[in-house]
Amino acid sequence: MSDRPLRLRFAPSPTGFFHVGGARTALYNWALAQRLGGTFVLRIEDTDEARNQPQWTQGIIDALAWIGIHTDDPHFEGPYFQSKYADAHIAAADKLHAEGRAYYCDLTGDQIQERSKSSGKQGYDNYSRDRGLEPGPGRVLRFRVPEGTTVVHDLVRGEVSFDNEHLEDFVLLRGNGSPMFILANVVDDITMRISHVVRAEEHLPNTPKQQMLWDALGEVPPVWAHVPVLVNEQRKKLSKRRDKVAVEQYRAEGYLPDAMVNYLMTLGWAPHGDTEIVPWSQIVDEFRLEDVNHSPAFFDVKKLSAFNGEYIRAMPLETFIEACAPYLTADHGLWPREQFNPVMFSEIAELIQTRVPRLDEVPAMVDFLFLAEAPIDDAAFTKAMTTPDAVEILTDTITALETAEWEHEALHDIVLAIGEGYGLKLGKTQAPIRVAITGRTVGPPLFEAIVLLGRDESIRRLRSALERHGSASA
């Protein structure tokens, strides 16, 4: 095993979005780098430079920053691009060829298939091993897999052994001379003196090949750690096509980075004690690769939301108000920005804070305050107005509001008394009033909302509701 200084690499491939599974792996690396005082090396993984779009790399860096992994942190190094080491890739291949650890092969895909069909065995049969072919156009360089067994020492899984017999002589250099990913990957890890490779379990079957390359290149392989993948309800690996996997999307929906980080860390691992909601500092202290579970974990958005709600409620009010700001715009809400009144919002914010699991749900909670009309939901309106004596309640309330003391407890007592006159509990009585004022059956406490809306506008909305009801029943 490696005795190099701790250098962990996180090597996403550029795809235009940042996968939540990748985020978790990054966090594992990051926690280790912080606790052990090592280096987190970010390497953008792709041998084809043309595919490395600058904005994609920036997207990864932004997403990493969002989950607390910052490029200006002393533990952070990079980003690097795989192609940066292209010469080293070729040099390594030449070295392996010169030493007889690799050989050239001129078989085409079709020929390999034909041979495998006639022999009844799957895949390439090492046909060119001893043909002594020279390099040439269309000829690939293959690694000569030695006999024996390759044992991978994995921090998460223990010893995993592979019979080399099942590993065919894999390609190092394509027919056009360009290096394959596996070669580039190993050479980069060597060049960067990587000590620990922490990555998703799907890479485990490729690990013996990589380890043989390290050995063949005269290097001590790194410490491996293969962490389980994240899956969906169907227990399939999370995929961009089927599942919501982009960290950017969760960010846009108003998930807090701390909640996301905390939740991600509870998949496959758990902090000590009975509570799962823990600060990053505790995670850094307690996280051990050896403790990571072996089986895939379902990414449960419901539980993420529960975590997010906890984090939202734990925010100081001022912080919550600031955090809401990006969502209280014309883009996210329904009103033109100039009608938004931040002072009014800050007065109701405390009542909203316990009611939203996500920040993007804030606009729907407060829009009635800022729109010219109550955003009436038809079904809610109809339902509320079927309350017995709904019309009378609205009429009585209008009268009472004209002279009422403008304070929520006073309003509460007034409506309570009106309801008692009809033999109704407050819960029933407030229903038609609520829908007239806020347009919805659910939302922040009614009397506080009325106080904020103001006497004239509140009365106007109650009258407007009566008219609406009248014309609907006419």
Next chain:
RNA sequence: GCCCCCAUCGUCUAGUGGCCUAGGACACCACCCUUUCAAGGUGGCGGCACGGGUUCGAAUCCCGUUGGGGGUGCCA
């Protein structure tokens, strides 16, 4: 086909031979609180895949079965 990995409540996990009548969290249900909805409080439902061993004793160790997942390209 071949190779590899995995298996505790619906889900995420605690558990490393006796502390387990298996603990917590999310979800769900009920009740309390209540100005709707939340939040909060209390309680409930619910699990060691199966079969063999080993052992005085097994969720924990071994073997097998079954079931899941991943890998298997001149993709990354």
